[in-house]
Amino acid sequence: MRGDGRSRRVAVVPDAYLNPAPGAADRLAELAEGGWGVVALPQPGLPRDVEAGALAAVVDQLAAFLDDGYEVALAEPDDRAARRLVELLAADGRRIEAGASP
Amino acid sequence: MVVCYLAHCLLNANAKVDEGARCAGVSMPVLALLREHGATIRQMPCPELGFGGTRRFWAVREQYDTPAYRAHCRRLAEPVAAQVRADLAAGARVVIIGIDGSPSMGVELTAADESWGGRPDKPRDEDYPVTPGAGLFTETLLGLLGDTVPPVRAVGIGQDLFDYDETRELARLGRVVAAEGGPDAR
Numbered sequence: 001m002r003g004d005g006r007s008r009r010v011a012v013v014p015d016a017y018l019n020p021a022p023g024a025a026d027r028l029a030e031l032a033e034g035g036w037g038v039v040a041l042p043q044p045g046l047p048r049d050v051e052a053g054a055l056a057a058v059v060d061q062l063a064a065f066l067d068d069g070y071e072v073a074l075a076e077p078d079d080r081a082a083r084r085l086v087e088l089l090a091a092d093g094r095r096i097e098a099g100a101s102p
Numbered sequence: 103m104v105v106c107y108l109a110h111c112l113l114n115a116n117a118k119v120d121e122g123a124r125c126a127g128v129s130m131p132v133l134a135l136l137r138e139h140g141a142t143i144r145q146m147p148c149p150e151l152g153f154g155g156t157r158r159f160w161a162v163r164e165q166y167d168t169p170a171y172r173a174h175c176r177r178l179a180e181p182v183a184a185q186v187r188a189d190l191a192a193g194a195r196v197v198i199i200g201i202d203g204s205p206s207m208g209v210e211l212t213a214a215d216e217s218w219g220g221r222p223d224k225p226r227d228e229d230y231p232v233t234p235g236a237g238l239f240t241e242t243l244l245g246l247l248g249d250t251v252p253p254v255r256a257v258g259i260g261q262d263l264f265d266y267d268e269t270r271e272l273a274r275l276g277r278v279v280a281a282e283g284g285p286d287a288r
Contacts, residue, residue, distance in 0.1 A: 006116045007126035018113075018143040028113075029133065037114030037127030040145040046185065053181030060152035060178075061110070061117070068156045070116060 007035040010065050011100035012058070012082065013075045015043035031075070036100060041081040055081065059088050066094050073100035104283035105189045106141045107182065107198045108132070109207045110148035112259070117148040119160050124261050131272055132199075132259065139279045142194070144185065147178045149206045149239045159222055162231060163205040163214040166238055175206070175242040183246040186254060195282040196254040199275065200240050203230070203262030208237035210258050227264045255282055 017028045018040050031038060039061055042054040065072050066089075074082050077098040089096055112132050115123035136143055150158060150166070153174050186196050202211040215231035218224065236244065240256065247254055257278045259271045 004120045005123040005126055006118065006120075008116060009127065010114060010116055018145065026137070028128065029130070029137075032128035032130055032133065035126040037116040038145075039110075039114060043144070043185075046188075050181050050184045050188075053177070054185075057147035057152070057178050057181065061147060064151050064155045065116065070156070 007037060008069075009034075009036045009071045009073075009100075010062070011036040011038050011073055011075045012041060012062065012085065012096065013038045013100075014041050014079045014081065017075060019043075027075070031100060034101070038075075041079065041085065044080075051081075055085060055088060058085060059092070062089065062096065063092065063094060066096070071097075073097045075100045103194045104139065104141045104279060105144060105186075105194045105196050106136055106279065107144045107146050107186065107196065109199060109201045109204075109259075110146055110151070111201065111207075111261075112199065113143075113145050114148075116156070117151040119150075119158055122160070122262065124266070129261075131268060132275070135272055135276055136279065139276070139283055141197075141279055141283060142189075146182055146198075146239075146243075149175050149178055152178070160224075160230070161205055161213075162218045163212055163233075163235075163238060164216055165218055166205050172238065172242065175239045176246075179239060179243040179246055182243060186247055187250060190250055190252065190254070195252070197279060197282050198240070198243065198254055198256040200237065200256060200258040201262050202258030202260040203232050204237045206237040206239040208235065208258055208262070209240055209256045210234065210236070211260065211263065212237045213262070230262075230264060232263060 200209040
């Protein structure tokens with residue numbers, strides 16, 4: 001038995017956190033050091049239907065966390081996919097906070 | 103270029119069942135290894151989280167193996183498969199990284215036992231019935247990708263195994279990623 005090691009802190013991050021540009025700060029590693037788990041938004045450039053399917057999956061995951069009281073925060077609220085996510089969650093009556101930082 | 107599709111919980115242990123998490127959030131050793139190899143990282147959805155929520159019990163394949171859960175897995179796997187195909191078309195090699203021992207995300211090892219069901223009565227870690235085979239989501243995704251050329255490589259990290267050995271598992275993962283990302287991969 002290991003006990004419940006889950007941090008109950010979830011940051012929603014853009015693809016650039018998973019795959020930072022050469023020389024850019026590793027924001028994913030910084031969030032990880034702060035105990036955050038992450039849910040990645042779809043990468044830019046996907047066909048509209050594929051992005052919609054991927055975003056729907058993100059909504060599913062986040063709804064589970066939000067409904068059980070986990071801390072869920074957007075790392076980059078101005079990201080295009082993040083703004084779309086906020087709209088989709090709002091349509092289901094859910095809100096997500098901005099500002100995940102290490 | 104190698105693109106690694108990670109089981110959701112490798113970047114978010116909050117998706118695991120209670121007592122199933124091996125870290126608070128991101129599996130740092132896995133992230134460090136993929137960074138070291140210059141891999142592009144993509145995160146797959148967790149089918150169990152969306153279906154059973156964060157309060158779900160441990161379970162085996164037989165408990166999830168329903169038409170509704172398989173349809174759920176297919177709905178989640180279709181966008182992943184489309185992204186994999188796009189990465190392959192762009193010339194990348196693709197590695198799917200699952201969780202060995204998981205009823206959904208297992209690659210070589212899953213959990214299966216006809217006797218599981220009803221009152222939870224399997225409290226010991228040793229009771230978890232690890233069995234050769236893939237999990238339901240992995241099986242669905244690989245089925246959707248069955249005709250891809252070049253074929254994708256799938257590997258499981260044994261984080262759901264009682265005798266999980268991180269050093270051993272990371273070494274195995276490193277060999278797979280290196281082989282797919284190396285100059286002789288194509």
